[in-house]
Amino acid sequence: MVRKILGYTLLAIAVGCATGGGSGPSGEGAGRGEFGTEGRSDPGLEGARTGSTGVEVSSADFRTVYFDFDESALREEAKRDLRHNAQVLREQSKVRIEIQGNCDERGAAEYNLALGMRRAEVAKRYLVDLGIDARRVTAISFGEENPAVRGHSEAAWARNRRDDFVVR
Amino acid sequence: MRRVFWLASLVLALQARAEDRLHVDVHGSGGRDYQVAVQRFSAGEGALEFPGPFYEELTRGLAFSSVFKVVDPEAFLEPRETRDFEARVIPCDNWRAIGADALVQGRLERKQGRLRARFQVWDVLRCRRQGDRQYFEDAPEALRALAHRVADEIVYRFSGRRGVSATQIAFISDRTGNKEVYMMEADGSNRRRVTGNGSVNLFPGWSADGATLVYTSLREGRFDLLTLARGRRPAGPLLTAPDQKYRGVWHPHDGTLALTMHRDGNTDLYTVRKSGRKLRRLTTSRSIENSPTWAPDGKQIAFVSDRSGSPQLYVKDLKSGEERRLTYRGPYNASPAWSPNGSWIVFSAQTGSNFDLYLIDPETGYTTPLVVHPRGDEDAAWSPDGRKIVFSSSRRGRRELYQIDLDGRNLRRVTSGFGNCTNPAWSPWLD
Numbered sequence: 001m002v003r004k005i006l007g008y009t010l011l012a013i014a015v016g017c018a019t020g021g022g023s024g025p026s027g028e029g030a031g032r033g034e035f036g037t038e039g040r041s042d043p044g045l046e047g048a049r050t051g052s053t054g055v056e057v058s059s060a061d062f063r064t065v066y067f068d069f070d071e072s073a074l075r076e077e078a079k080r081d082l083r084h085n086a087q088v089l090r091e092q093s094k095v096r097i098e099i100q101g102n103c104d105e106r107g108a109a110e111y112n113l114a115l116g117m118r119r120a121e122v123a124k125r126y127l128v129d130l131g132i133d134a135r136r137v138t139a140i141s142f143g144e145e146n147p148a149v150r151g152h153s154e155a156a157w158a159r160n161r162r163d164d165f166v167v168r
Numbered sequence: 169m170r171r172v173f174w175l176a177s178l179v180l181a182l183q184a185r186a187e188d189r190l191h192v193d194v195h196g197s198g199g200r201d202y203q204v205a206v207q208r209f210s211a212g213e214g215a216l217e218f219p220g221p222f223y224e225e226l227t228r229g230l231a232f233s234s235v236f237k238v239v240d241p242e243a244f245l246e247p248r249e250t251r252d253f254e255a256r257v258i259p260c261d262n263w264r265a266i267g268a269d270a271l272v273q274g275r276l277e278r279k280q281g282r283l284r285a286r287f288q289v290w291d292v293l294r295c296r297r298q299g300d301r302q303y304f305e306d307a308p309e310a311l312r313a314l315a316h317r318v319a320d321e322i323v324y325r326f327s328g329r330r331g332v333s334a335t336q337i338a339f340i341s342d343r344t345g346n347k348e349v350y351m352m353e354a355d356g357s358n359r360r361r362v363t364g365n366g367s368v369n370l371f372p373g374w375s376a377d378g379a380t381l382v383y384t385s386l387r388e389g390r391f392d393l394l395t396l397a398r399g400r401r402p403a404g405p406l407l408t409a410p411d412q413k414y415r416g417v418w419h420p421h422d423g424t425l426a427l428t429m430h431r432d433g434n435t436d437l438y439t440v441r442k443s444g445r446k447l448r449r450l451t452t453s454r455s456i457e458n459s460p461t462w463a464p465d466g467k468q469i470a471f472v473s474d475r476s477g478s479p480q481l482y483v484k485d486l487k488s489g490e491e492r493r494l495t496y497r498g499p500y501n502a503s504p505a506w507s508p509n510g511s512w513i514v515f516s517a518q519t520g521s522n523f524d525l526y527l528i529d530p531e532t533g534y535t536t537p538l539v540v541h542p543r544g545d546e547d548a549a550w551s552p553d554g555r556k557i558v559f560s561s562s563r564r565g566r567r568e569l570y571q572i573d574l575d576g577r578n579l580r581r582v583t584s585g586f587g588n589c590t591n592p593a594w595s596p597w598l599d
Binding site: 034035037070093106108111112113114115117118121126139142143145146 | 240362370375381386391397399456459472521546591
């Protein structure tokens with residue numbers, strides 16, 4: 001699912017560039033006065049990752065950071081993992097990353113978009129405090145829309161309350 | 169109910185009035201619904217195939233109102249079809265005898281390729297016509313919408329509030345594996361997909377005229393607001409600012425949009441004109457502010473903030489800028505939706521690890537549950553007449569859409585076997 005959204009993200013950016021950021025034609029068969037099916041058709045899952053960054057690190061070199069329920073404060077192990085991530089960034093000074101904040105499925109979806117952003121930004125601030133150039137790090141939120149694991153247990157929720165670090 | 173009906177009739181009869189309509193509070197009287205008998209419409213030349221399906225849709229629309237119960241035609245002492253649409257009198261005794269309060273008669277005609285539905289409504293208790301004969305017309309393919317418009321007008325004539333069977337509900341379903349925007353009739357029929365970007369789409373919302381949808385989409389890799397207009401125009405972004413935007417909600421009359429946006433390290437409420445200009449920041453605290461909902465006069469906005477340490481409801485007066493806290497109970501209150509007449513805000517409140525729906529009076533703070541026991545209800549939205557609320561619930565496992573009347577009656581499931589359905593948004597009246 002992470003890969004899926006990442007794939008879409010990259011593809012959407014690629015397609016967006018290809019078409020000048022505009023949207024495609026509206027769907028066929030939309031009746032008069034109806035809302036047509038929005039432009040782009042399904043891009044398909046495979047082949048969406050471009051892998052065109054041409055660097056020696058990948059997203060897998062970064063550690064995922066986890067949070068408590070409805071919290072964006074960094075736990076001790078989260079700080080340790082962020083120091084690790086900062087070290088990777090120091091060693092690869094060309095790499096830019098996107099921090100993607102995520103929430104578990106509980107709570108309101110809209111609130112979780114904002115909470116996910118808080119989680120992404122708290123990690124970004126920590127990296128910047130460790131000397132990483134803020135321009136190398138962007139923060140976005142997927143709210144509860146990109147769970148790492150399915151399921152409705154505390155174990156599943158705990159793995160979904162996280163920041164992913166993705167090489168751009 | 170019958171006595172209330174008579175009393176109201178009497179009161180109205182004593183009043184000089186421009187409009188010959190009853191304004192009976194159907195709910196809360198402890199009585200029954202109006203019983204409406206519908207004589208199948210007669211057909212003119214070229215319209216012979218329509219009365220059957222038209223009857224089905226008309227009676228569905230009437231039953232959907234929660235104002236009427238449709239009398240089984242098996243019970244009729246009179247013909248099942250409209251025989252003499254022009255008649256000036258009807259045998260009211262024969263309709264009263266089977267318990268009918270109202271009688272609907274009509275005729276379907278073909279006029280220059282259009283289908284015309286002429287109809288009249290009788291108040292059989294007073295044995296007089298309730299309002300004038302009237303007609304609506306539309307393309308023959310739009311028979312369902314045509315019948316529902318007639319139903320909604322009949323509801324208006326008896327209750328003073330137009331019915332909503334001809335309105336639509338936008339919502340999100342993940343049935344393709346991705347969350348896309350869908351549309352359906354108010355009763356849940358005729359579902360069709362509106363977006364197909366294969367990304368994540370959330371929170372559809374209607375413009376005041378029903379001509380444009382705004383929704384939140386991850387299409388370009390980060391959450392942004394897109395608008396989609398009726399017709400074949402493609403969806404496009406509303407604001408060019410690169411900031412993430414989480415939800416847009418249109419003003420009840422003018423083209424202003426209230427939105428939740430992340431900017432300068434904080435999620436706050438903003439308003440912006442439909443043109444994307446005149447962006448104005450409404451909230452400035454370091455907390456999360458989101459979920460705006462307009463008061464029906466557009467002068468206040470209710471929203472969610474965690475400035476107290478947990479998500480709670482607040483109301484902001486747009487003119488004075490004053491903000492006041494509305495909810496104090498419970499660890500997590502969210503997703504407010506202001507009713508069309510302003511009397512209530514419906515919201516979801518955490519109970520245990522789930523949410524239930526509650527109503528709060530925005531003036532007094534008086535709070536009462538909408539649905540008492542079943543857990544897992546969220547995302548409430550009002551019908552344009554304020555009689556019904558549509559919401560999503562996981563009470564049966566998957567998240568599906570349900571409707572309920574404001575007084576807690578007539579709970580019904582609207583979707584099933586359609587993936588997980590969330591974020592319902594009820595359209596305004598569309599004509």
